[in-house]
Amino acid sequence: MRNTLLVAKREYLEKIRGKAFRFSTVLLPAGVLLMLGATYFSGRNTHSGAHVAIAADTAPLANEIRRQMLEEKDAKFTVDVIAPATAQDTDNLMQLVRNKSIDGLLALENSATETPTASYASRSSMDFRTQGRLDSALNQSILRQRLSASGIKQGDADALLKHVNIEKLELDKNGKAGKSTGMAAFSKAMMMAFLITMPILLYGMDMARAIIEEKSSRIFEVMLAVIRPDDMLAGKLLGVGAVGLTQIAIWVVAAALFTGSALAAPLLSGDMALHFSVQEAVLFPLYYILGFFLYSSLFSGLASTCETAQELQMFMPFVVVPVWLSFGILPYLLSNPDSVWVVVLSLFPFTAPFVMLPRVGLATVPVWQFGVSIVLLLLSIWGVLWFSSRLYRIGILMYGKRATLPEIFRWLRYS
Amino acid sequence: MPVVELTEVTKAYESKVAVDRLSLSIQAGQMFGLLGPNGAGKTSSIRMMMGITGPDSGSVRLFDKPFERPSLDRVGYLPEERGLYKKMKVLDQLVFFGQLHGLAATEAQKRATGWAERLDITSGLDKKVEELSKGMQQKIQFIACLLHDPGLIVMDEPFSGLDPVNAVLLQDALLELKAEGRAILFSTHRMDQVEKLCDSICLINNGQAVLSGNLREIKSHYERNRVIVEFEGSADFLTSAEIEEARNYSGHAEIKLTPHGDAQKLLHEAASMATIYRFEIAEPSLEEIFIQTVGGKTHA
Numbered sequence: 001m002r003n004t005l006l007v008a009k010r011e012y013l014e015k016i017r018g019k020a021f022r023f024s025t026v027l028l029p030a031g032v033l034l035m036l037g038a039t040y041f042s043g044r045n046t047h048s049g050a051h052v053a054i055a056a057d058t059a060p061l062a063n064e065i066r067r068q069m070l071e072e073k074d075a076k077f078t079v080d081v082i083a084p085a086t087a088q089d090t091d092n093l094m095q096l097v098r099n100k101s102i103d104g105l106l107a108l109e110n111s112a113t114e115t116p117t118a119s120y121a122s123r124s125s126m127d128f129r130t131q132g133r134l135d136s137a138l139n140q141s142i143l144r145q146r147l148s149a150s151g152i153k154q155g156d157a158d159a160l161l162k163h164v165n166i167e168k169l170e171l172d173k174n175g176k177a178g179k180s181t182g183m184a185a186f187s188k189a190m191m192m193a194f195l196i197t198m199p200i201l202l203y204g205m206d207m208a209r210a211i212i213e214e215k216s217s218r219i220f221e222v223m224l225a226v227i228r229p230d231d232m233l234a235g236k237l238l239g240v241g242a243v244g245l246t247q248i249a250i251w252v253v254a255a256a257l258f259t260g261s262a263l264a265a266p267l268l269s270g271d272m273a274l275h276f277s278v279q280e281a282v283l284f285p286l287y288y289i290l291g292f293f294l295y296s297s298l299f300s301g302l303a304s305t306c307e308t309a310q311e312l313q314m315f316m317p318f319v320v321v322p323v324w325l326s327f328g329i330l331p332y333l334l335s336n337p338d339s340v341w342v343v344v345l346s347l348f349p350f351t352a353p354f355v356m357l358p359r360v361g362l363a364t365v366p367v368w369q370f371g372v373s374i375v376l377l378l379l380s381i382w383g384v385l386w387f388s389s390r391l392y393r394i395g396i397l398m399y400g401k402r403a404t405l406p407e408i409f410r411w412l413r414y415s
Numbered sequence: 416m417p418v419v420e421l422t423e424v425t426k427a428y429e430s431k432v433a434v435d436r437l438s439l440s441i442q443a444g445q446m447f448g449l450l451g452p453n454g455a456g457k458t459s460s461i462r463m464m465m466g467i468t469g470p471d472s473g474s475v476r477l478f479d480k481p482f483e484r485p486s487l488d489r490v491g492y493l494p495e496e497r498g499l500y501k502k503m504k505v506l507d508q509l510v511f512f513g514q515l516h517g518l519a520a521t522e523a524q525k526r527a528t529g530w531a532e533r534l535d536i537t538s539g540l541d542k543k544v545e546e547l548s549k550g551m552q553q554k555i556q557f558i559a560c561l562l563h564d565p566g567l568i569v570m571d572e573p574f575s576g577l578d579p580v581n582a583v584l585l586q587d588a589l590l591e592l593k594a595e596g597r598a599i600l601f602s603t604h605r606m607d608q609v610e611k612l613c614d615s616i617c618l619i620n621n622g623q624a625v626l627s628g629n630l631r632e633i634k635s636h637y638e639r640n641r642v643i644v645e646f647e648g649s650a651d652f653l654t655s656a657e658i659e660e661a662r663n664y665s666g667h668a669e670i671k672l673t674p675h676g677d678a679q680k681l682l683h684e685a686a687s688m689a690t691i692y693r694f695e696i697a698e699p700s701l702e703e704i705f706i707q708t709v710g711g712k713t714h715a
Binding site for chain 1: 429462465466467468484487488490492494495498499500501502503507511512514515516559
């Protein structure tokens with residue numbers, strides 16, 4: 001036991017000082033935050049400068065559209081009205097669109113009649129927000145014009161046309177409605193998926209590389225003269241597990257500090273607000289640690305059958321396939337978090353840590369599913385440890401060539 | 416009291432018998448050479464002494480007790496290749512190995528610093544192992560093996576990668592440890608070192624001991640029929656009836672006597688014809704014994 005703890009301590013200290021730890025602790029959340037921040041700020045900035053001109057044969061409709069466009073608070077449109085506009089004016093304005101002086105030109109004809117026609121010219125057909133806003137402002141204005149033409153007073157028309165926002169609600173397990181978090185839920189799901197997958201794989205690979213290195217430098221010969229292979233493997237896994245916990249602790253503290261900072265304010269309000277529940281605060285470390293143990297013990301066993309890091313490549317599908325499945329199902333998970341495939345993958349031990357957590361942020365997961373996924377994870381860790389410790393015991397003392405499959409089966413039978 | 420005792424130990428891997436009914440015994444204060452060609456079963460034998468693998472049959476005793484893991488705290492092991500963590504700092508590593516053998520961290524650090532001074536590598540203590548030269552790494556490993564003051568020291572090719580100055584430094588340290596009553600086991604191909612340092616040997620081939628015992632006694636079983644003469648003057652004595660075969664390299668002659676050839680008679684004959692500077696009845700070198708024994712067995 002004493003030696004197991006010594007090995008764990010050594011693994012822990014060496015890993016904490018290593019590059020993989022620094023990378024995954026600092027760069028990973030920083031990268032995720034940068035991604036979220038970039039999405040948020042680019043979302044704000046894309047439309048703020050949109051400069052549109054309206055060329056119309058008469059002024060009232062154009063002015064009304066302008067008024068409505070300027071009411072938009074999130075995006076500060078600049079709208080010029082040229083009315084009445086001659087053909088020459090329209091050509092000049094089109095020239096301005098071409099040479100990028102303005103973003104778009106809305107041309108209105110027969111604007112004083114019941115059936116005006118409108119066309120919008122711009123360089124970017126992808127600016128859906130400006131186009132959508134123009135479309136809505138134009139139709140509102142025409143409606144107002146038509147109401148006014150049928151003798152309805154200005155005040156009544158305003159009342160009739162008052163805009164109603166749809167509030168998006170999400171039902172929890174008791175059928176109780178809560179405010180939907182929309183965009184924030186999506187961001188959080190992505191963030192969780194990255195934050196849990198990357199370190200698990202990074203440490204797993206790191207562990208595999210370390211074992212191959214220890215094998216090639218014959219450290220095992222020295223170590224096994226003082227410690228049993230099982231105790232050594234246990235020490236390694238404990239050390240790596242402690243590294244994982246340290247990382248979570250650092251993130252939690254950093255997140256707490258960040259939440260209180262000014263930088264966090266725009267990210268934590270409005271559509272992008274990130275809210276973490278107590279449930280998530282408990283589940284994240286739990287799945288994280290279970291994922292750590294599962295993949296690290298799998299990697300340890302496989303690595304001990306290899307001579308070089310290149311040979312380890314052969315086993316990469318064991319890792320790539322679950323990760324590929326988990327990320328492949330993300331879009332599906334976002335639109336339908338309770339579908340059969342999502343449930344299956346959030347219960348299957350090798351994908352559970354990667355799928356369950358993003359799912360928790362998007363839907364209400366029944367308690368039994370947590371229970372089943374955790375029990376399956378624990379059973380798999382036990383099974384993988386059984387398998388890996390057998391390979392490890394023999395593999396680390398076999399030099400010269402990579403073990404073949406029949407050899408691996410023989411080792412499993414022997415020990 | 417034997418420090419290590421293997422009795423009729425056998426170990427087989429799948430179809431190959433690595434060690435076949437091997438018996439050997441090493442006493443305290445003895446330097447013992449385990450010799451043999453590649454694949455002879457040296458590493459397998461050492462692994463069984465260290466409890467890394469168990470024998471299929473036969474018994475392993477350490478410190479006069481049947482093998483038990485706690486005994487390993489009194490064993491120092493230096494494998495042939497560098498058994499060190501490359502990315503770890505040297506002092507941290509030495510303390511770690513010391514602790515694994517039951518030392519307290521402070522004591523391990525004190526001893527590591529003491530040994531580093533003695534072997535002249537204090538400057539390397541703060542560096543990572545990978546930053547050190549091969550020779551330096553070998554010395555670090557040597558310290559790691561001795562830090563916990565073991566009663567049995569097992570060394571696989573301990574001098575490989577060392578320049579002559581450092582090799583002498585380590586040799587002196589080993590001789591001192593031997594004088595203190597520790598048992599030292601060498602596994603090596605370097606016959607000259609075994610000849611110089613070891614009292615007893617065991618030569619194994621195909622997993623079996625083909626020659627074992629005290630080095631002097633072993634050599635005494637081989638005929639001393641080689642004579643080296645350095646002389647000035649007539650070389651006519653080389654035609655003596657005592658000589659079966661002779662090679663004369665202008666003043667340096669290597670002679671093989673007839674089965675009943677008398678060396679003293681030859682010396683008289685030679686002295687009457689030439690001035691003799693050197694007359695040596697040479698014993699067979701260990702290398703010759705090795706080649707003769709292993710070669711003979713292999714061809715048998």
